[in-house]
Amino acid sequence: MSKTAREVLMDYQRSVNHITRDINLLRETILKIISECKEIDNSKLSVNELEQLLIELNLFDKEINEKAYDKKIPSDTHIAVETFKEINNYLQRKVDDILNIKVKAQEIRKNVLAKERELILKKYNDISLNNFKNIFEKIILEFKNLNQKNIAQLFFDQNMSKLINMNTNEIMYELNEFIKNQEAKDSAENIVKELVNNYKDDSDSVNLIKNEALTFVKKISSDNFSMSYKEFIKETEKKITDEEIRKDIVRKIIISIRNLGFNVERENVLKSQDGNNIIIRGEKITGETATFKVNLDGSYIYDFDGYEEHEHDKDSDAFIQKLRDFGLGTSNEFEKVYRQPTFKNKNASAKILKNNKNTKKN
Incomplete structure (x- = not known):
C-alpha cells in the first residue's frame, strides 16, 4: 500500500498538532516545578537542570513545526512504504523524547523535595522528647514546601497516640516514609488534574484519562513513581490519540x-x-x-x-x-x-x- 504525499503530510501535521499541545502543557508544568524548587534551599543545581529541559523542549517544538519532510515530498507522487515508516518513526522518537523529559522533570522535583525532607528530619534524630508537641510543631515549621507542611501535619494528627511510645529515630523514619509516599500520591493526582484540564473540552478524552488514572493513582508509591508515571502517560496518550483519529x-x-x-x-x-x-x-x-x-x-x-x-x-x-x-x-x-x-x-x-x-x- 502507498499514500499520496498530501495524505502523508496531513497525517504528519495532525501528529505535529498533538505533540505541540503536549509540549505546551509540559512547558507549563516545568515552569511550575521551577517555581516550587526556588522556594527550597540548595535547589539551584536542580533549577538549572529544569531550565535545560525547557531549552530541549523548545528545540523539539521548533524542529517539529518546521515540517522538514514537507520539502522532501513532491506533491504529485505516492510515498513508498519505507518513507511512510520513516516519518512515523521520526514522530514516535519525538513523542518518546518528550515523555522522557516529563519523567525527568518529575524526578528532579521528587529529588529536591526528598533532599529537603531528609535534611530537616536528620536534625531531629536522637533528640529528647521532653516537649513532645513542641518538637512536632518545630518540625512542621521547618518545611518550606506547603504541601510537605500539610502532609507532616496530617501524619501527626493521624498517629499521635502511637507516636508517644516511639523514640525520635523511629518517628523520623515513619514520618519520612509517610511524606514521601503521600507526595507520590499527590503528584500523581496533580498530573491527572493537569492532563484533564488540557482536554477539558473533550469529554471522551477526559473519560479516558480518568479511567486510566484509577490504576495509576491507586498503585503509585515513591519507589515506583517514575515507571508508573511513564506507563500511565504513554498508555493514556496513545488512547487519546487513537480516539482523536477515530473521531x-x-x-x-x-x-x-x-x-x-x-x-x-x-x-x-x-x-x-x-x-x-x-x-x-x-x-x-x-x-x-x-x-x-x-x-x-x-x-x-x-x-x-x-x-x-x-x-x-x-x-x-x-x-x-x-x-x-x-x-x-x-x-x-x-x-x-x-x-x-x-x-x-x-x-x-x-x-x-x-x-x-x-x-x-x-
Missing part, C-alpha cells in the same frame, strides 16, 4: 456520505457499549442505506444496502474518492459480497458489503 475519521465519513445524498442525524451515530466501535447509519430518501463501523484502530467496514445489482459502485466509488480528498488513506483492495437486499424498493435487488481491512489510521 476525525467518523467526521469525514459523515460529511462524505451526506454529500452523496445520505441523511445522517445525531441519533444515527452511536458508540457501542464497550466503546470499541462507532456505528454510523445514513439513508437516502429513496431507501438506500449505508452503515459504517469504525474500530478503535481507525479501520472500518461498511455496508451499502438497497441497490440494484452494481448500482452501488457509483456511490461507493464516490465515497472512497471523497475520503481521499480529505486525506484519509484507504486501500484499493477490498472484498465485495453480493446478496439479496434486506428490503425491496423500486431500485433494490442487490446488496454489497465492503470490508476495507487495510484502512490506515491518520
Whole structure:
C-alpha cells in the first residue's frame, strides 16, 4: 500500500498538532516545578537542570513545526512504504523524547523535595522528647514546601497516640516514609488534574484519562513513581490519540456520505457499549442505506444496502474518492459480497458489503 504525499503530510501535521499541545502543557508544568524548587534551599543545581529541559523542549517544538519532510515530498507522487515508516518513526522518537523529559522533570522535583525532607528530619534524630508537641510543631515549621507542611501535619494528627511510645529515630523514619509516599500520591493526582484540564473540552478524552488514572493513582508509591508515571502517560496518550483519529475519521465519513445524498442525524451515530466501535447509519430518501463501523484502530467496514445489482459502485466509488480528498488513506483492495437486499424498493435487488481491512489510521 502507498499514500499520496498530501495524505502523508496531513497525517504528519495532525501528529505535529498533538505533540505541540503536549509540549505546551509540559512547558507549563516545568515552569511550575521551577517555581516550587526556588522556594527550597540548595535547589539551584536542580533549577538549572529544569531550565535545560525547557531549552530541549523548545528545540523539539521548533524542529517539529518546521515540517522538514514537507520539502522532501513532491506533491504529485505516492510515498513508498519505507518513507511512510520513516516519518512515523521520526514522530514516535519525538513523542518518546518528550515523555522522557516529563519523567525527568518529575524526578528532579521528587529529588529536591526528598533532599529537603531528609535534611530537616536528620536534625531531629536522637533528640529528647521532653516537649513532645513542641518538637512536632518545630518540625512542621521547618518545611518550606506547603504541601510537605500539610502532609507532616496530617501524619501527626493521624498517629499521635502511637507516636508517644516511639523514640525520635523511629518517628523520623515513619514520618519520612509517610511524606514521601503521600507526595507520590499527590503528584500523581496533580498530573491527572493537569492532563484533564488540557482536554477539558473533550469529554471522551477526559473519560479516558480518568479511567486510566484509577490504576495509576491507586498503585503509585515513591519507589515506583517514575515507571508508573511513564506507563500511565504513554498508555493514556496513545488512547487519546487513537480516539482523536477515530473521531476525525467518523467526521469525514459523515460529511462524505451526506454529500452523496445520505441523511445522517445525531441519533444515527452511536458508540457501542464497550466503546470499541462507532456505528454510523445514513439513508437516502429513496431507501438506500449505508452503515459504517469504525474500530478503535481507525479501520472500518461498511455496508451499502438497497441497490440494484452494481448500482452501488457509483456511490461507493464516490465515497472512497471523497475520503481521499480529505486525506484519509484507504486501500484499493477490498472484498465485495453480493446478496439479496434486506428490503425491496423500486431500485433494490442487490446488496454489497465492503470490508476495507487495510484502512490506515491518520
